[in-house]
Amino acid sequence: MITAEQKPLSEIIEYISPYDRILLVGCNECVTVCAAGGRKEVGLLSSALNLHFLKQGRTIDIKEMTLERQCDPEYVEELVSEIDRADAILSMACGCGVQTIAERYKEKPVFPAVNTKFMGASESQGIWAERCRGCGDCLLGITGGICPVARCSKQLLNGPCGGTSNGMCEISPDVECAWCLIWERLKALGMEKRYEEIMEAKDWRPAGGGGPRKIIREDLSL
Amino acid sequence: MENFEPEIVAFCCHYCAYTAADMAGSKRISYPPNVKIIRVPCTGKVDAIHIMKALEKGADGVYVAGCLEGDCHFKNGNTRARYRVEHVQKYLEELGWETDRVAMINMSAGMGEFFARTALEFTQKIKLLGPSPIKRINIDKNQKAVSE
Numbered sequence: 415m416i417t418a419e420q421k422p423l424s425e426i427i428e429y430i431s432p433y434d435r436i437l438l439v440g441c442n443e444c445v446t447v448c449a450a451g452g453r454k455e456v457g458l459l460s461s462a463l464n465l466h467f468l469k470q471g472r473t474i475d476i477k478e479m480t481l482e483r484q485c486d487p488e489y490v491e492e493l494v495s496e497i498d499r500a501d502a503i504l505s506m507a508c509g510c511g512v513q514t515i516a517e518r519y520k521e522k523p524v525f526p527a528v529n530t531k532f533m534g535a536s537e538s539q540g541i542w543a544e545r546c547r548g549c550g551d552c553l554l555g556i557t558g559g560i561c562p563v564a565r566c567s568k569q570l571l572n573g574p575c576g577g578t579s580n581g582m583c584e585i586s587p588d589v590e591c592a593w594c595l596i597w598e599r600l601k602a603l604g605m606e607k608r609y610e611e612i613m614e615a616k617d618w619r620p621a622g623g624g625g626p627r628k629i630i631r632e633d634l635s636l
Numbered sequence: 637m638e639n640f641e642p643e644i645v646a647f648c649c650h651y652c653a654y655t656a657a658d659m660a661g662s663k664r665i666s667y668p669p670n671v672k673i674i675r676v677p678c679t680g681k682v683d684a685i686h687i688m689k690a691l692e693k694g695a696d697g698v699y700v701a702g703c704l705e706g707d708c709h710f711k712n713g714n715t716r717a718r719y720r721v722e723h724v725q726k727y728l729e730e731l732g733w734e735t736d737r738v739a740m741i742n743m744s745a746g747m748g749e750f751f752a753r754t755a756l757e758f759t760q761k762i763k764l765l766g767p768s769p770i771k772r773i774n775i776d777k778n779q780k781a782v783s784e
Contacts, residue, residue: 462730
Protein backbone atom coordinates (compact mmCIF):
# COMPACT_ATOMS: atom_id res chain seq x y z
CA MET A 415 0.00 0.00 0.00
CA ILE A 416 0.93 3.65 -0.25
CA THR A 417 2.09 4.97 3.10
CA ALA A 418 1.83 8.51 4.38
CA GLU A 419 2.46 10.60 7.47
CA GLN A 420 0.62 13.67 8.65
CA LYS A 421 2.35 16.96 7.93
CA PRO A 422 3.36 19.18 10.85
CA LEU A 423 0.29 21.04 12.14
CA SER A 424 2.06 24.38 11.63
CA GLU A 425 2.32 23.74 7.87
CA ILE A 426 -1.33 22.68 7.60
CA ILE A 427 -2.43 25.71 9.60
CA GLU A 428 -0.45 28.02 7.33
CA TYR A 429 -2.21 26.56 4.28
CA ILE A 430 -5.74 26.96 5.59
CA SER A 431 -5.45 30.12 7.69
CA PRO A 432 -6.78 32.46 4.97
CA TYR A 433 -10.02 30.45 4.69
CA ASP A 434 -13.12 30.22 6.88
CA ARG A 435 -14.82 27.11 5.50
CA ILE A 436 -12.72 24.01 5.03
CA LEU A 437 -13.72 20.70 3.52
CA LEU A 438 -11.47 18.12 5.19
CA VAL A 439 -11.43 14.96 3.12
CA GLY A 440 -10.02 11.59 4.17
CA CYS A 441 -9.65 8.38 2.20
CA ASN A 442 -10.76 4.89 3.19
CA GLU A 443 -7.93 3.09 1.44
CA CYS A 444 -4.14 3.03 2.06
CA VAL A 445 -3.99 6.07 4.33
CA THR A 446 -6.64 4.52 6.57
CA VAL A 447 -4.55 1.36 6.95
CA CYS A 448 -1.39 3.30 7.78
CA ALA A 449 -3.40 5.54 10.14
CA ALA A 450 -2.51 8.77 8.37
CA GLY A 451 -5.70 9.96 6.68
CA GLY A 452 -8.70 7.77 7.43
CA ARG A 453 -11.95 8.72 9.14
CA LYS A 454 -10.32 8.66 12.56
CA GLU A 455 -7.42 10.89 11.55
CA VAL A 456 -9.82 13.28 9.82
CA GLY A 457 -11.68 13.65 13.15
CA LEU A 458 -8.45 14.12 15.05
CA LEU A 459 -7.05 16.73 12.67
CA SER A 460 -10.35 18.58 12.60
CA SER A 461 -10.32 18.68 16.38
CA ALA A 462 -6.70 19.87 16.50
CA LEU A 463 -7.41 22.64 13.99
CA ASN A 464 -10.45 23.70 15.98
CA LEU A 465 -8.32 23.86 19.14
CA HIS A 466 -5.82 26.04 17.34
CA PHE A 467 -8.31 28.51 15.90
CA LEU A 468 -10.48 28.63 19.03
CA LYS A 469 -7.35 29.55 20.97
CA GLN A 470 -6.98 32.51 18.63
CA GLY A 471 -10.61 33.41 19.21
CA ARG A 472 -11.52 32.45 15.67
CA THR A 473 -14.08 29.90 14.60
CA ILE A 474 -13.67 28.10 11.31
CA ASP A 475 -16.16 25.75 9.79
CA ILE A 476 -14.60 22.36 9.11
CA LYS A 477 -16.73 19.82 7.30
CA GLU A 478 -15.37 16.28 7.62
CA MET A 479 -15.80 13.74 4.85
CA THR A 480 -14.07 10.45 4.13
CA LEU A 481 -14.34 9.00 0.65
CA GLU A 482 -14.10 5.35 -0.26
CA ARG A 483 -11.17 6.15 -2.55
CA GLN A 484 -9.84 9.59 -3.35
CA CYS A 485 -7.90 8.47 -6.42
CA ASP A 486 -11.06 7.47 -8.32
CA PRO A 487 -13.13 10.14 -10.10
CA GLU A 488 -16.46 8.44 -9.28
CA TYR A 489 -15.84 8.69 -5.53
CA VAL A 490 -14.46 12.23 -5.77
CA GLU A 491 -17.75 13.14 -7.42
CA GLU A 492 -19.41 12.66 -4.02
CA LEU A 493 -17.93 16.00 -2.93
CA VAL A 494 -20.14 17.90 -5.39
CA SER A 495 -22.86 18.55 -2.81
CA GLU A 496 -20.38 20.04 -0.33
CA ILE A 497 -17.96 21.85 -2.57
CA ASP A 498 -19.92 25.11 -2.84
CA ARG A 499 -19.98 25.47 0.93
CA ALA A 500 -16.18 25.28 1.17
CA ASP A 501 -13.53 27.92 0.55
CA ALA A 502 -10.75 25.37 0.36
CA ILE A 503 -10.20 21.62 0.47
CA LEU A 504 -7.75 19.91 2.79
CA SER A 505 -7.01 16.38 1.67
CA MET A 506 -5.64 13.64 3.89
CA ALA A 507 -5.16 11.21 0.99
CA CYS A 508 -1.91 10.40 -0.78
CA GLY A 509 -0.66 12.61 -3.60
CA CYS A 510 -2.85 10.71 -6.08
CA GLY A 511 -5.99 11.63 -4.14
CA VAL A 512 -5.02 15.28 -3.78
CA GLN A 513 -4.41 15.53 -7.52
CA THR A 514 -7.67 13.78 -8.43
CA ILE A 515 -9.55 16.36 -6.35
CA ALA A 516 -7.52 19.25 -7.79
CA GLU A 517 -8.31 18.07 -11.30
CA ARG A 518 -12.03 17.68 -10.65
CA TYR A 519 -12.62 20.88 -8.64
CA LYS A 520 -10.45 23.36 -10.48
CA GLU A 521 -12.06 26.42 -8.89
CA LYS A 522 -11.13 25.43 -5.29
CA PRO A 523 -7.67 25.47 -3.75
CA VAL A 524 -6.63 22.00 -2.54
CA PHE A 525 -3.97 21.44 0.12
CA PRO A 526 -2.33 18.21 1.26
CA ALA A 527 -2.43 17.35 4.95
CA VAL A 528 -0.08 14.38 4.67
CA ASN A 529 3.30 13.65 3.18
CA THR A 530 3.09 10.60 0.91
CA LYS A 531 6.06 8.39 1.74
CA PHE A 532 6.48 5.09 -0.09
CA MET A 533 4.95 1.78 -1.13
CA GLY A 534 5.38 -0.33 1.93
CA ALA A 535 4.24 -3.29 3.95
CA SER A 536 3.42 -3.54 7.61
CA GLU A 537 6.30 -5.14 9.54
CA SER A 538 4.34 -5.13 12.77
CA GLN A 539 1.64 -3.02 14.40
CA GLY A 540 2.56 0.62 13.83
CA ILE A 541 5.65 -0.08 11.70
CA TRP A 542 5.68 0.19 7.91
CA ALA A 543 8.71 -0.38 5.72
CA GLU A 544 9.45 0.25 2.08
CA ARG A 545 9.12 -2.86 -0.08
CA CYS A 546 8.54 -1.66 -3.63
CA ARG A 547 9.75 1.20 -5.81
CA GLY A 548 7.37 0.45 -8.66
CA CYS A 549 10.27 -0.06 -11.09
CA GLY A 550 7.91 -1.51 -13.68
CA ASP A 551 9.97 -4.65 -14.28
CA CYS A 552 9.72 -6.91 -11.25
CA LEU A 553 12.85 -8.81 -10.26
CA LEU A 554 11.40 -10.66 -7.28
CA GLY A 555 11.22 -13.93 -9.21
CA ILE A 556 15.00 -14.09 -9.46
CA THR A 557 15.94 -12.57 -6.12
CA GLY A 558 14.09 -14.95 -3.84
CA GLY A 559 11.18 -12.59 -3.22
CA ILE A 560 13.36 -9.81 -1.77
CA CYS A 561 13.66 -6.62 -3.79
CA PRO A 562 17.15 -5.14 -4.27
CA VAL A 563 15.68 -2.07 -5.96
CA ALA A 564 13.60 -1.08 -2.94
CA ARG A 565 15.72 -2.54 -0.15
CA CYS A 566 19.35 -2.13 -1.21
CA SER A 567 20.48 1.40 -0.43
CA LYS A 568 22.47 1.49 -3.67
CA GLN A 569 19.94 -0.49 -5.71
CA LEU A 570 22.68 -2.93 -6.66
CA LEU A 571 21.63 -5.82 -8.84
CA ASN A 572 24.58 -8.20 -8.50
CA GLY A 573 25.38 -8.90 -4.91
CA PRO A 574 26.27 -6.68 -1.97
CA CYS A 575 28.79 -3.86 -1.87
CA GLY A 576 31.64 -3.57 0.61
CA GLY A 577 29.39 -1.76 3.04
CA THR A 578 27.62 -4.91 4.20
CA SER A 579 28.52 -5.98 7.70
CA ASN A 580 27.06 -8.93 9.59
CA GLY A 581 23.92 -8.77 7.50
CA MET A 582 23.40 -5.05 8.02
CA CYS A 583 23.85 -2.09 5.68
CA GLU A 584 26.49 0.55 6.28
CA ILE A 585 23.93 3.37 6.21
CA SER A 586 22.46 2.30 9.54
CA PRO A 587 22.72 -0.60 11.98
CA ASP A 588 18.90 -0.86 11.72
CA VAL A 589 18.83 -1.47 7.96
CA GLU A 590 19.28 -5.01 6.75
CA CYS A 591 21.49 -5.65 3.75
CA ALA A 592 19.08 -6.69 0.98
CA TRP A 593 21.70 -8.83 -0.73
CA CYS A 594 22.47 -10.66 2.47
CA LEU A 595 18.74 -11.41 2.81
CA ILE A 596 18.57 -12.51 -0.82
CA TRP A 597 21.55 -14.87 -0.38
CA GLU A 598 20.13 -16.43 2.79
CA ARG A 599 16.77 -16.90 1.14
CA LEU A 600 18.20 -18.43 -2.06
CA LYS A 601 20.32 -20.74 0.10
CA ALA A 602 17.28 -21.85 2.09
CA LEU A 603 15.44 -22.55 -1.18
CA GLY A 604 18.43 -24.44 -2.65
CA MET A 605 18.62 -21.89 -5.44
CA GLU A 606 22.18 -20.62 -4.90
CA LYS A 607 22.90 -21.00 -8.61
CA ARG A 608 20.63 -18.07 -9.27
CA TYR A 609 22.93 -15.82 -7.28
CA GLU A 610 25.75 -16.54 -9.70
CA GLU A 611 23.79 -15.38 -12.73
CA ILE A 612 24.89 -11.89 -13.67
CA MET A 613 22.05 -9.42 -14.10
CA GLU A 614 22.43 -7.02 -16.98
CA ALA A 615 22.15 -3.29 -16.51
CA LYS A 616 18.54 -2.53 -15.69
CA ASP A 617 16.37 -0.56 -18.06
CA TRP A 618 15.06 2.25 -15.86
CA ARG A 619 12.60 3.60 -18.40
CA PRO A 620 9.67 1.58 -17.02
CA ALA A 621 10.71 2.84 -13.56
CA GLY A 622 9.91 6.41 -14.47
CA GLY A 623 13.10 7.24 -16.35
CA GLY A 624 11.00 7.49 -19.50
CA GLY A 625 8.71 10.15 -18.06
CA PRO A 626 5.33 9.89 -16.28
CA ARG A 627 3.92 6.39 -16.57
CA LYS A 628 0.47 5.27 -17.60
CA ILE A 629 -1.35 1.96 -17.93
CA ILE A 630 -3.92 1.73 -20.69
CA ARG A 631 -6.20 -1.28 -20.71
CA GLU A 632 -8.24 -1.08 -23.86
CA ASP A 633 -10.40 -4.02 -22.79
CA LEU A 634 -11.50 -2.01 -19.77
CA SER A 635 -11.68 1.53 -21.08
CA LEU A 636 -15.04 2.96 -22.08
CA MET B 637 -8.54 33.58 38.22
CA GLU B 638 -8.74 33.05 41.99
CA ASN B 639 -12.17 31.48 41.84
CA PHE B 640 -11.45 29.40 38.78
CA GLU B 641 -13.03 25.96 39.07
CA PRO B 642 -11.69 23.73 36.32
CA GLU B 643 -13.74 21.22 34.46
CA ILE B 644 -11.96 17.93 34.34
CA VAL B 645 -12.94 14.82 32.44
CA ALA B 646 -11.69 11.49 33.73
CA PHE B 647 -12.03 8.43 31.55
CA CYS B 648 -12.09 5.62 34.10
CA CYS B 649 -11.75 1.94 33.41
CA HIS B 650 -14.64 -0.12 34.75
CA TYR B 651 -12.28 -2.72 36.24
CA CYS B 652 -10.04 -0.42 38.26
CA ALA B 653 -10.34 3.38 38.47
CA TYR B 654 -14.15 3.41 38.35
CA THR B 655 -14.30 0.84 41.12
CA ALA B 656 -11.62 2.79 43.00
CA ALA B 657 -13.83 5.89 42.73
CA ASP B 658 -16.68 3.80 44.08
CA MET B 659 -14.49 2.66 46.94
CA ALA B 660 -13.50 6.25 47.69
CA GLY B 661 -17.23 6.96 47.94
CA SER B 662 -17.90 3.99 50.25
CA LYS B 663 -15.03 5.09 52.47
CA ARG B 664 -16.47 8.61 52.53
CA ILE B 665 -13.25 10.05 51.10
CA SER B 666 -14.14 13.21 49.25
CA TYR B 667 -12.55 14.34 46.03
CA PRO B 668 -13.11 17.53 44.01
CA PRO B 669 -16.45 17.70 42.20
CA ASN B 670 -14.57 19.24 39.26
CA VAL B 671 -13.74 15.72 38.11
CA LYS B 672 -16.44 14.34 35.81
CA ILE B 673 -16.09 10.61 35.43
CA ILE B 674 -16.82 8.75 32.22
CA ARG B 675 -16.84 5.00 32.69
CA VAL B 676 -15.26 2.99 29.89
CA PRO B 677 -15.05 -0.81 29.58
CA CYS B 678 -11.26 -0.53 29.34
CA THR B 679 -8.95 2.46 28.82
CA GLY B 680 -8.00 0.78 25.53
CA LYS B 681 -11.42 2.03 24.37
CA VAL B 682 -10.34 5.64 24.85
CA ASP B 683 -9.13 7.03 21.58
CA ALA B 684 -7.12 10.19 20.99
CA ILE B 685 -10.25 11.72 19.42
CA HIS B 686 -12.19 11.36 22.70
CA ILE B 687 -9.54 13.31 24.58
CA MET B 688 -9.31 15.95 21.85
CA LYS B 689 -13.10 16.35 21.68
CA ALA B 690 -13.27 16.79 25.46
CA LEU B 691 -10.72 19.63 25.20
CA GLU B 692 -12.49 21.09 22.19
CA LYS B 693 -15.78 21.15 24.11
CA GLY B 694 -14.17 23.12 26.91
CA ALA B 695 -12.57 20.71 29.38
CA ASP B 696 -9.62 22.30 31.17
CA GLY B 697 -7.97 18.96 31.81
CA VAL B 698 -8.48 15.33 30.85
CA TYR B 699 -7.05 12.22 32.39
CA VAL B 700 -7.33 8.57 31.59
CA ALA B 701 -7.27 6.27 34.60
CA GLY B 702 -6.53 2.64 33.85
CA CYS B 703 -5.29 -0.51 35.55
CA LEU B 704 -1.76 -0.88 36.84
CA GLU B 705 0.78 -1.73 34.16
CA GLY B 706 0.56 -5.44 33.39
CA ASP B 707 -2.82 -5.80 35.12
CA CYS B 708 -5.18 -4.84 32.30
CA HIS B 709 -8.31 -6.99 32.24
CA PHE B 710 -7.96 -7.09 28.46
CA LYS B 711 -4.19 -7.65 28.45
CA ASN B 712 -2.80 -4.35 27.17
CA GLY B 713 -5.60 -1.79 26.87
CA ASN B 714 -3.94 0.46 29.45
CA THR B 715 -0.64 0.43 27.53
CA ARG B 716 -2.46 1.43 24.37
CA ALA B 717 -4.20 4.21 26.31
CA ARG B 718 -0.82 5.49 27.53
CA TYR B 719 0.47 5.68 23.94
CA ARG B 720 -2.66 7.55 22.91
CA VAL B 721 -2.33 10.04 25.74
CA GLU B 722 1.28 10.62 24.66
CA HIS B 723 0.07 11.08 21.07
CA VAL B 724 -2.40 13.76 22.20
CA GLN B 725 0.33 15.42 24.27
CA LYS B 726 2.48 15.69 21.13
CA TYR B 727 -0.45 17.27 19.31
CA LEU B 728 -1.00 19.76 22.14
CA GLU B 729 2.69 20.63 22.14
CA GLU B 730 2.49 21.39 18.41
CA LEU B 731 -0.54 23.57 19.07
CA GLY B 732 1.16 25.45 21.90
CA TRP B 733 -1.11 24.04 24.62
CA GLU B 734 0.21 22.88 28.00
CA THR B 735 0.78 19.13 27.66
CA ASP B 736 0.08 18.68 31.38
CA ARG B 737 -3.59 19.20 30.67
CA VAL B 738 -3.81 15.53 29.74
CA ALA B 739 -2.45 12.64 31.73
CA MET B 740 -2.47 8.88 32.09
CA ILE B 741 -2.82 7.50 35.57
CA ASN B 742 -2.67 3.87 36.70
CA MET B 743 -4.34 2.36 39.74
CA SER B 744 -6.05 -0.79 40.96
CA ALA B 745 -9.66 -1.23 42.03
CA GLY B 746 -8.65 -1.22 45.70
CA MET B 747 -6.91 2.15 45.59
CA GLY B 748 -9.84 4.35 46.62
CA GLU B 749 -7.67 6.76 48.59
CA PHE B 750 -5.22 7.04 45.70
CA PHE B 751 -8.11 7.81 43.35
CA ALA B 752 -9.25 10.67 45.57
CA ARG B 753 -5.70 11.97 46.03
CA THR B 754 -5.05 11.83 42.28
CA ALA B 755 -8.29 13.68 41.54
CA LEU B 756 -7.28 16.36 44.03
CA GLU B 757 -3.72 16.67 42.75
CA PHE B 758 -4.81 16.81 39.11
CA THR B 759 -7.43 19.45 39.93
CA GLN B 760 -4.81 21.54 41.74
CA LYS B 761 -2.43 21.20 38.82
CA ILE B 762 -5.09 22.40 36.37
CA LYS B 763 -6.01 25.27 38.69
CA LEU B 764 -2.39 26.39 38.55
CA LEU B 765 -2.39 26.13 34.75
CA GLY B 766 -5.56 28.19 34.61
CA PRO B 767 -8.52 27.90 32.21
CA SER B 768 -7.98 26.15 28.90
CA PRO B 769 -6.72 28.47 26.13
CA ILE B 770 -10.19 28.32 24.53
CA LYS B 771 -11.88 29.59 27.69
CA ARG B 772 -9.13 32.10 28.34
CA ILE B 773 -9.76 33.86 25.05
CA ASN B 774 -13.47 34.20 25.92
CA ILE B 775 -12.64 35.50 29.40
CA ASP B 776 -10.24 38.06 27.88
CA LYS B 777 -12.89 39.11 25.37
CA ASN B 778 -15.50 39.57 28.14
CA GLN B 779 -13.09 41.56 30.29
CA LYS B 780 -12.26 43.78 27.34
CA ALA B 781 -15.96 44.34 26.66
CA VAL B 782 -16.59 45.23 30.32
CA SER B 783 -13.65 47.66 30.47
CA GLU B 784 -14.85 49.36 27.28
